[in-house]
Every structure is written in structure tokens, then in C-alpha cells.
Amino acid sequence: MDTYDANGLTLQRVRDLVWEIPREDDMNVAARVLASETLLDEISGDKTLEQLRNTATLPGIVEPAICMPDGHQGYGFPVGGVAAIDAENGCISPGGVGFDINCGVRMMTTNLTYDDVRGHEEELVNALFEGVPCGLGGGGVVETDVETVNQILDRGVEWALAEGYAVPADLDHCEDEGRRHDADPSAVPQKAKDRGKNQVGSLGSGNHFLEVQRVTDVVREDVAEEFGLAEDQIVVLIHCGSRGLGHQVCQDYVREIEKAHSGFVGGLPDRELAAAPAGSQLADEYYGAMCAAINFAWVNRQLVMHRVREVFEDVFDRKWESMEMHLLYDVAHNIAKKEAHPVDTAGDVPRLDPDGDERDLYVHRKGATRAFPAGRSELPPAFADVGQPVIIPGSMGAGSYVLRGGDRSLETSFGSTAHGAGRLMSRTQAKQEFWGGDVRDDLRERQKIYVRADSGATIAEEAPGVYKDVDEVIRVSDTLGIGDTVARTFPVCNVKG
């Protein structure tokens, strides 16, 4: 099939797994969906494609606007969206980052095998549930004050290192080495800091979780070896973000931008796309505040990991160093960053083109993961020759994937790939379809997956059946060469927010 019709839009098939909404009317550039027809079917009835089309109207956007294979509708922009916008003549949009600034994932490896953990699952999941704060509201691994929050916002994981919650190797295995230097703590609203001060080291709620997993499949043996992954190995995955602090930053700046740039925002097809023109005071303030919230989220995941190491020490009665509980990598999937990408500016629209001139772009990745291949200058030495690890969490019944940045990601998607399985239904619908207690019992009896959660409703909202097939999402990423499959994991213990 060469075209695909949905919701009054006609997508043209560019090549296998690449679909285009041609530029028309108020669009500044064409938009692309990276997906199989099966995945397209799952978004054909909601607002995902219309939202993607709308993002293509943003001033300064570089072709193409992109929706990833796990995309679904979100606030203004689709979740699973990549919008690369000129940082000099374009704009920056909080909705293109998302409410949970630097929601992301880190994976820790261990030298334990599944046999070491079998028989201890119940004790382990209970100890993790007791040790790691989760759910809505306050309570973190550490209680801090606004002065400390300012330090965290400014210094990121360097703060955690100075305070004894991290080792130097943790910083080398984190995107941006755990510190975004463009952070401006003074641009973070006081209310956001107040919300954050008792949430440092906490999972939160929704789709956030902490999971002990076993590696079930190694697909690229050489890369897996570089990453320290092998079959049957136990790993730990942590998925959380910037909690109430990031949420407050997003909310306040959306409002400020709507007020100060009402004419600019009014010209956009959806108020939820609210953006500040590049070079404006609010664009700079939002960028500084967002970067600070990014640092906060990295510290949050660092402190959760620190606590996980302590819990494993208690349960297995060994030091974490002897269990080799090292951070593999921490990657963000709700983020915007100034990055240089080659853009052809000679044609009728600015277009991503390997032969173009390097331009500074605000690359908005909302529910999309940076997936830089070997050779990209931002990568730390450990991954410079192999490509960065990309960690993609699936549902609690399906497991997750480790990829590495693919050779074609820069030319296809501004160095990005998917971020998860992607929801199939709303949380409200999920609670009508599933009962949390039944889901938990089923997972234990049928798949030996031990789940502990803050509430039964959360389990229902996150039941495996509310997610797309993560295998299909990964197949698209791998086939397109934007993120190459390295290993697959399967849940052993899951702590849900």
C-alpha cells in the first residue's frame, strides 16, 4: 500500500516503515511517521496524526517533524514526537518536552544471575518497596531544603557525588555526564523548588517503576559484551522523572508564554503548542529552568539507584561493589537540547540533510530517546566507538530492550528512536478493563513476575494489556537502523509507583 488514510489525512509511503504527511496549508515542513501498518492502525483513531501535523506549523522547524513507532496522542505534541527547531530563528515549546521534564530510564548491571535471585523474589520486591519511596506526594530517599534543591538544580549528579550518593563512574554513564551546564536555577519557580525538596529519590506514580530483570536474549553479541550484558544476568531498570518540580516548571512556563506571546501562540493551530520565540527572554528562561529540572531528574534517579544498591546489600548480604552493580547508562526521553545538525537551507524548506551546514537546533524529544551512533562527539569515551546505549522500557508483563544508537539515526530522526511500548488505551479505560489484584496474581502465577504497587489502580492502569507490542516497536527501530537491538530483558520483580 502506497498511501494510508486516517482522520482525513493521507499519508504517503516514502519507503518501508516511513510514512509522510506532505506539506500543505499552514505546515512549514512535511511530517513523518516511522511505523508499520499495524502500529499505524493503533493511532489512526485518535489525535496523534493531527498533533504531529500541527507540530509541522511551528516557526523554524526543520523537516521532517517526526512521530516514533510507539507514538500516541499527548499534550499538544504527540508522545513519541521529535521536533527539531532552529535555535536562532525558531522557537522552544514546553509541550514539546512534556510535563515530566527528563522523564527517563537508567539500567544498572550486576554479576548476579537469575539463579541467585530465584527463591528471593518476594523478599527482594518487599525490601525494594519498603526502601524506595513511591506513589504520589512527598517522601524521598533524602529530605532536603530549598538551598540544597538549588545545588541539585545547578550541579546535577556532581552534587550527588559530593554528598556520597554516587561514584565517579556513575557520572561517566549518564547522558550529559549527569549535569546540563545550561541550567539556570534562578529561572525555576519557588513553588517548583518547594514541591521538589522532599521528592529527591522517589519513583512517583503513573508509568514509573523500578524493575529487577533478567537478560533473556542477546542479539548483538559484540555490543552486549561492550555494555557488560550477558544472557541470564540480573539487571535493574529505574524509570522516573522530575516529579512535582518538573511539572510545576512546565505548567508555569506554559502560562507565562501564553500571556507574554499571545499573538505568536494565537497563530498556532493548537494553544497546547505554546512556544516562546527563540531569543526572547522567556525562551531563555524556560530553557534554563528546563535544564535545571533535567539535573533534578538525574539526581532523582541517582538516589533511587543508590537506595537500590543498599537494598541489594541487605538482601544478599554482600557489598554492592562485589555484586558489580554498575550503571550501564541513564538516558532521558522527555527533553529539549541545543544540538548541531546538518540542515539544507538552500531549498524551499529547511531540511535535515547530511550535506547541509551545521545549525544549532532545539531538538525536542518528547517520548523519544536520543540514539547517537558511534563517533558523535557528545558520547562519553566508553561508548565513543560502539554507540550509546538506548534503554527502552516495555510493560511489566513484556520486558524491556537495550539498543544502541544506530548508524542511520542522525540522517533519519536527528539521532532519536522510540522510548517505550506506547499506550493503547487511556488510564480511565484501563481501570474499566482490568482489576489490579487480578493482574498482579496473574503475573505471579503465569510468569513468575513479583509486583508490589502503591495502589491497585496503578497496576490496572499499567496492565500489560494497555500497551502496544514492544517487540513490534523495536523491530521498526532496528529495521530503520535508528536503534539497533542489543539485548532483551524480562521482569523478575516490579515496584510500581
Next chain:
DNA sequence: ATGTGC
């Protein structure tokens, strides 16, 4: 995602 409405 979120002290789950203004």
C-alpha cells in the same frame, strides 16, 4: 506525568 479542576 501531576499535592489528578479554576
